Amino acid sequence: MGSHRPTRVHIREVGPRDGFQNEPEQIATDDKIRLINSLGRAGFTRIEVASFVRPDVIPQLSDGVAVLAGIDVPASVSLMVLIPNSKGLDNALKVRDRFHEAAIFVSASETHNRKNVNRTVSETMADNDVMARRITSEGLRCAAVIATSFGCPYEGKVGLDRVLDLAEQFAEAGAVEVGFGDTTGMANPAYAAEFFAAALERLPQIEVTAHFHNTRGQGLANAYAALEVGCTSFESSFGELGGCPVPKGSTGNIATEDLVSMFHEMGVDTGLSLPGVIEAAREAQSVLGRKLTSHSIIAGPINWSPHADVVAAH
Numbered sequence: 001m002g003s004h005r006p007t008r009v010h011i012r013e014v015g016p017r018d019g020f021q022n023e024p025e026q027i028a029t030d031d032k033i034r035l036i037n038s039l040g041r042a043g044f045t046r047i048e049v050a051s052f053v054r055p056d057v058i059p060q061l062s063d064g065v066a067v068l069a070g071i072d073v074p075a076s077v078s079l080m081v082l083i084p085n086s087k088g089l090d091n092a093l094k095v096r097d098r099f100h101e102a103a104i105f106v107s108a109s110e111t112h113n114r115k116n117v118n119r120t121v122s123e124t125m126a127d128n129d130v131m132a133r134r135i136t137s138e139g140l141r142c143a144a145v146i147a148t149s150f151g152c153p154y155e156g157k158v159g160l161d162r163v164l165d166l167a168e169q170f171a172e173a174g175a176v177e178v179g180f181g182d183t184t185g186m187a188n189p190a191y192a193a194e195f196f197a198a199a200l201e202r203l204p205q206i207e208v209t210a211h212f213h214n215t216r217g218q219g220l221a222n223a224y225a226a227l228e229v230g231c232t233s234f235e236s237s238f239g240e241l242g243g244c245p246v247p248k249g250s251t252g253n254i255a256t257e258d259l260v261s262m263f264h265e266m267g268v269d270t271g272l273s274l275p276g277v278i279e280a281a282r283e284a285q286s287v288l289g290r291k292l293t294s295h296s297i298i299a300g301p302i303n304w305s306p307h308a309d310v311v312a313a314h
């Protein structure tokens with residue numbers, strides 16, 4: 001298994017979308033912009049910054065257009081927006097020059113999809129097919145996300161083949177990346193390894209992304225398991241912000257700074273500055289006015305001398 005471990009991975013920071021949408025309070029637009037700019041300085045090349053959901057459904061993200069207009073990050077940063085439906089895509093395309101990637105999504109289980117977007121999986125996939133083609137024809141990068149890929153809080157087990165069938169449908173429609181979300185933290189490292197080995201084998205034409213939540217404290221172990229079978233693309237959230245609107249209490253993406261710390265210590269390059277990520281997470285902590293739960297916010301980077309040059313190089 002170890003022979004598949006990559007030496008370089010991509011991490012997309014999803015805190016400004018997956019994280020901020022789950023905050024009970026509305027974060028000021030200027031604060032969001034400041035935090036995204038800090039993430040840009042930390043070296044991210046991929047940041048999910050906004051969602052074009054209906055403002056009455058997720059008011060926390062209703063300022064997406066203003067956020068996109070205010071962001072000042074290096075040109076190397078690919079900005080992603082989440083698109084729930086064709087109406088959301090219409091709205092996003094009005095500011096088409098402000099972002100680079102659009103993500104469309106479905107839940108692998110019928111019940112979660114129904115509760116999340118009030119449609120069946122096949123209705124959602126029919127709409128996704130049309131949207132993927134529109135996104136691609138606009139010259140934007142189309143990514144897809146499959147929620148509840150590792151289990152559903154309402155239905156229990158979700159079949160691996162069912163999830164990979166959905167991923168193939170997305171790929172056929174033009175998505176060049178599919179992210180597999182452990183929306184409510186139901187994966188374990190053994191299944192994560194089995195899952196990503198199968199996904200990488202069956203989907204060689206697209207980028208396969210791991211999106212783990214730390215709901216039950218196994219997020220990093222799952223990321224490690226995916227890495228060891230060759231996964232090179234991950235999503236995480238600074239400060240361990242995030243969760244899922246349904247069901248309530250589905251807390252926290254894996255913390256970006258903890259993921260980066262683990263990868264760097266293993267000799268896996270992320271292109272990121274760990275101190276820069278920690279600094280951004282600490283800024284988020286002061287904006288939100290409460291202690292965030294990542295370990296590295298508290299402990300800081302490891303500073304032992306054999307690895308000091310590795311840390312400095314990032």
Ligand code: ZN
Pocket residue numbers: 018181183211213242243253
């Ligand atoms: Zn998530």
